[in-house]
Amino acid sequence: MECVKTMAIVTVSDKASQxxxxxxxxxxxxxxxxxxxxxxxxxxxVPDEPERIKAALMEAVDGRAVALVLTTGGTGVAPxxxxxxxxxxxxxxxxxxxxxxxxxxxxxxxxxxxISRAVVGIRGRSLLVNLPGSPKGAVENVEAILPALPxxxxxxxxxxxxxxxx
Numbered sequence: 001m002e003c004v005k006t007m008a009i010v011t012v013s014d015k016a017s018q019x020x021x022x023x024x025x026x027x028x029x030x031x032x033x034x035x036x037x038x039x040x041x042x043x044x045x046v047p048d049e050p051e052r053i054k055a056a057l058m059e060a061v062d063g064r065a066v067a068l069v070l071t072t073g074g075t076g077v078a079p080x081x082x083x084x085x086x087x088x089x090x091x092x093x094x095x096x097x098x099x100x101x102x103x104x105x106x107x108x109x110x111x112x113x114x115i116s117r118a119v120v121g122i123r124g125r126s127l128l129v130n131l132p133g134s135p136k137g138a139v140e141n142v143e144a145i146l147p148a149l150p151x152x153x154x155x156x157x158x159x160x161x162x163x164x165x166x
Contacts, residue, residue: 003153004067008042008060012073017047025072028135053086061126073133075118084117091121098145105144
C-alpha cells in the first residue's frame with residue numbers, strides 16, 4: 001500500500017507570528033519535503049501559546065486531513081517553548097523512537113540536541129512531528145526520520161500488510 005504524502009507545516013514563533021521575522025524554517029522544510037515527494041496542503045505561523053498551537057495542529061489533522069504535520073520551533077527549554085506539551089495534548093499515541101533518532105542524529109552535530117524536548121505522535125491517521133526552530137536543525141531532524149516516514153504513514157493510514165524486514 002502506497003502512503004498518502006500530504007503535509008502541513010506549523011511554524012511556532014512569537015516573532016514570526018508578529019511579522020518580525022521571516023519563516024525560514026517553514027520554507028526550508030517545504031522545499032526539503034517537496035523534494036521527497038510530499039505535497040504541502042496547508043501551513044500556519046502561530047505564537048508560542050499552547051491553545052494556538054493545539055488549534056493549528058487540529059486544523060491540520062481534523063480540518064485538512066493531512067498525513068504528516070511538521071512543527072518547527074518551541075521544542076527547547078525556554079519558558080515559552082511549549083510545542084511538545086501542546087502536541088502531546090492532541091496526540092492519541094506517541095512514537096518515541098522517531099524523536100529519539102532525531103536527538104541521536106542531532107547530537108552528532110551539536111551538544112544542544114540533548115535539550116530538545118521534541119515529540120512525535122499520532123492523531124487519527126496523521127503523524128505529528130516536532131522539529132527545531134532553525135532551518136538547518138529542522139531539515140537535519142526530518143532527514144533523520146525520512147527513511148521510515150513512508151512505512152510509518154502507510155501503517156497509520158491502515159496498511160494491513162506484514163512489516164517484512166528488508
